[in-house]
Structure formats: structure tokens, C-alpha cells
Amino acid sequence: MLLKTLREHFYTSLKEDYPETEIQSFFNLLSECFLKMKGYEIPLNLYASISGKKTEKFDNAIKRLKKQEPIQYIMGVTEFYGLSFKVNENTLIPRPETEELVQWVTEATSSTDTISILDIGTGTGCIAISLAKHKPDATVYAMDVSKKALAVAKINAKLNEVNTEFIEFDILDWEHNAPEVGLENKTFDVIVSNPPYVRALEKADMSANVLKHEPALALYVEDDDPLVFYKAITDFAAKNLKANGRLFFEINQYLGEEMVQLLEKSGFGAVELKKDMFGNDRMVSGIKKP
Ligand SMILES: C[S@@+](CC[C@H](N)C(=O)[O-])C[C@H]1O[C@@H](n2cnc3c(N)ncnc32)[C@H](O)[C@@H]1O
Structure with missing residues (x-):
């Protein structure tokens, strides 16, 4: 033809x-x-x-x-932060807002080269792998509860020629699971996460291709406890970040103030809320007080 x-x-x-x-x-x-x-x-x-x-x-x-399947799943690849990532129905398709989070972490940590970084809920590995690529002296760890997402993230680390250590881990049950994977006494300079944060009440605003095809495990939280992941990660970070270590989150645009309060009451200072390119509250960061 x-x-x-x-x-x-x-x-x-x-x-x-x-x-x-x-x-x-x-x-x-x-x-x-x-x-x-x-x-x-x-x-x-x-x-x-x-x-x-x-x-x-x-x-x-x-x-x-x-069938409204996202073009990225059909092609099997997408671009993120100038790198190529394999994607499939077990991984969220990386979003441009998350590139802004990576940019923030990159800029905020430029002076310290040999830092350790942990990405929680890594999906395709887009955050962890982009940081590893741009900070070759950093030691980067990435965790996810999904075996299938981790399998994709491992392929992406190879494709992008970075060394990242992947950990299968349920962050909601971190106190119980940490000893099994050697995380009980491990501390990091930076913890970054884009966890699930979409409430059922926000589904009406989402397009059919997301609702029908992207993994529910990566996206949704209960309406009555929308910060469930942020609470668990903040508690984990309060214990597993080094003093003056920094926590970075991508957040639900409607919960910026609640996130600032959560970090401030959990022992984090210099809490900063940032907007994304669309003018929505999208990222928050705090420094663990010594
Ligand atoms: C919003 S997606 C983010 C994926 C990727 N970091 C990105 O920014 O494109 C959230 C990720 O958290 C993972 N996740 C969900 N529940 C989890 C849990 N209890 N413990 C660890 N990871 C979890 C999902 O599998 C998914 O990969």
C-alpha cells in the first residue's frame, strides 16, 4: 500500500x-x-x-x-525529561508536571554530588532514572509495590544506562516491611515521590483514556483519606532522611495547604509550595529539622 x-x-x-x-x-x-x-x-x-x-x-x-487507548501504550515508549522510557498498562504514563518536579530536585541538590536519593512509587522509573542520569555521582534507589511496574523500570534503567537499585516495597506498611529489605536503619539525603493522589470525586474531570487504561493502583485514593500516601511517606522520611535531608512531593492541586500543614507538623522546616506550568499548586518540599 x-x-x-x-x-x-x-x-x-x-x-x-x-x-x-x-x-x-x-x-x-x-x-x-x-x-x-x-x-x-x-x-x-x-x-x-x-x-x-x-x-x-x-x-x-x-x-x-x-478503544481510547493512550498512544504511548500503543507505541510502547514515551519521552520524559529528554530520555526515552518504555511504558505499558502496568505503569503510569509520565506527565510533564513530573518533569518539573525532577527539575526542582535537580536544581535544589546541585551542590552536593554524592548524595543518596530514594524515589517512592517509581512506576516507569522516570523520576529515579532521570535523576540518576543527571547526577551521575548520586546513589539512586527506587521502590514500588507493583512487581510489574518494577520490571518495566528495570528495563528503563538499562535503556538509559544508569545504575538504580530497585526495591519491591509497600510504603503503606513501611514499619513492618522495612527490616525485610534492609531499610530499617538506612538514611537518605533526598526522598522524592509522586504517589497516587486522585480522589474518586475528581474522576469526572479525567479523560476516558486515563480512566479506562492507566493503572488504578498508580492513580486513586479514597475520598475520605486523600493524603494516605503522603502521611506514610512523611512518617517514613521523618525517620529515614538524614538531618537536613530534603523531601519532595508531587501533589494533588487541590490539597496544597493541607500538604504544607502535614509537613510542618511532622518536623519539616523551610516548607515550600510550588505551582506547575499551568498555575496549579503541584509540588511541595520540606527540610527535615535536625
Ligand atoms: C502516580 S504513580 C507515579 C509513577 C511515577 N513515579 C511517575 O511519576 O510517573 C504512583 C506509583 O505508586 C505505586 N504505588 C501504589 N501503591 C503503592 C504502595 N503501597 N507502596 C509503594 N508504591 C505504591 C504505583 O504502583 C505507581 O507506580
Whole structure:
């Protein structure tokens, strides 16, 4: 099939499901992924012949897009902080807001090179691996309760050529689990986390592709205890951060003030709340008082 015909078939098949600009963006991304052809090369190669195997890949993508599956899962990769990450249905797709969290940690720790960093709820490993890449002298640890997410994170560490130590761990039961994985007396200079924080009441604002396809384990908390992960991580950090060590969180935009109070009452000083590029309260940090 000619590329021109394939493109027409792709646009026609999805025109009831997505706006044209989005279909164009999907086609460009998939062409780069399946045909190794950049967006600007498509109009120059409209009469190129595309093999049956490759057109099948586009047909399969059309079927998945019709089910509102995120394009990142269909391609199996995404970009985060200038690096490439494998993603699948067991991992949250890394978000641009989280890149801002990584940027904050990177800037705030630039003077100390040989620090130890722990990322809690690592998913694809995007935070831990980006920090390891930009701080080659740091020792980076990453934990998650999900075996399947950790398997993806380990592949991503290899792909990005960093040494990160991965730990299977349930942070909600940290006091009980810490001795088993050697974390009872281990201390860190930095703890960073983007834990689950979406309340059921916020699901109405979310798009179908997130609701239907991204892992519930990575996203949701109960309406009546939305800070459950933040409380557990703050308690863990109060014990396992070094004196003057720093805790960084990505947060639910509606719970900024509650987060500041939580850190202040848990023995953290210099508490700072930061907005993301969209102007929403999105990150908080505090320093453990000596
Ligand atoms: C919001 S996602 C963040 C993933 C990744 N760090 C990112 O920023 O894209 C939260 C992660 O926490 C993990 N998680 C959920 N419950 C957990 C628990 N009890 N202990 C440790 N990790 C948990 C999920 O598997 C998921 O990978």
C-alpha cells in the first residue's frame, strides 16, 4: 500500500473518534515509531510503498485508538525529561508536571554530588532514572509495590544506562516491611515521590483514556483519606532522611495547604509550595529539622 493511501485510511477510520489535529499527531508519532519516518518526511514520501506487516501495525493501532487507548501504550515508549522510557498498562504514563518536579530536585541538590536519593512509587522509573542520569555521582534507589511496574523500570534503567537499585516495597506498611529489605536503619539525603493522589470525586474531570487504561493502583485514593500516601511517606522520611535531608512531593492541586500543614507538623522546616506550568499548586518540599 502507498503511504498516501495508508494515511487516508488512517484519517478516515478515526475521524468519528478524534479531532483532525489529534489524528495527524497520532499518524506522525506512529510513522516515526513503525516506519522510522519523521513528520516532515511524510509529505515527501507519499508514493513510497509500505509493506503488509507495517500496514497491519497501523490497523492494530487504529483498533486500539478506537478503544481510547493512550498512544504511548500503543507505541510502547514515551519521552520524559529528554530520555526515552518504555511504558505499558502496568505503569503510569509520565506527565510533564513530573518533569518539573525532577527539575526542582535537580536544581535544589546541585551542590552536593554524592548524595543518596530514594524515589517512592517509581512506576516507569522516570523520576529515579532521570535523576540518576543527571547526577551521575548520586546513589539512586527506587521502590514500588507493583512487581510489574518494577520490571518495566528495570528495563528503563538499562535503556538509559544508569545504575538504580530497585526495591519491591509497600510504603503503606513501611514499619513492618522495612527490616525485610534492609531499610530499617538506612538514611537518605533526598526522598522524592509522586504517589497516587486522585480522589474518586475528581474522576469526572479525567479523560476516558486515563480512566479506562492507566493503572488504578498508580492513580486513586479514597475520598475520605486523600493524603494516605503522603502521611506514610512523611512518617517514613521523618525517620529515614538524614538531618537536613530534603523531601519532595508531587501533589494533588487541590490539597496544597493541607500538604504544607502535614509537613510542618511532622518536623519539616523551610516548607515550600510550588505551582506547575499551568498555575496549579503541584509540588511541595520540606527540610527535615535536625
Ligand atoms: C502516580 S504513580 C507515579 C509513577 C511515577 N513515579 C511517575 O511519576 O510517573 C504512583 C506509583 O505508586 C505505586 N504505588 C501504589 N501503591 C503503592 C504502595 N503501597 N507502596 C509503594 N508504591 C505504591 C504505583 O504502583 C505507581 O507506580
